[in-house]
Amino acid sequence: MKMVSWNVNGIRAAAKKGFLDWMGAVDADLVFLQETKAIREQLPGEVTSPPGGWKGNAFHWGVKKGYSGVGVYWKQEPDE
DSSP states (O other): OOEEEEEOSOHHHHHHTTHHHHHHHHOOSEEEEEOOOSOGGGSOHHHHSOSSSOOEEEEEOOSSTTSOOEEEEESSOOOO
């Protein structure tokens, strides 16, 4: 199993700079993100449902909009 982690310093900005291309090229089973700095409603659909075999994701948004936040994408549903 290959896991990667990236401090994206803003997932919306990262998406504009090739985040989805990177997700396709990294060939990981799990991708962990830090400093997402957004809430789900602010994300474009391709970020919440990226192409390339990703089966799901989970995010924990920061308490204050535009701050903090973490996320994980997976190709196989976690047991827990």
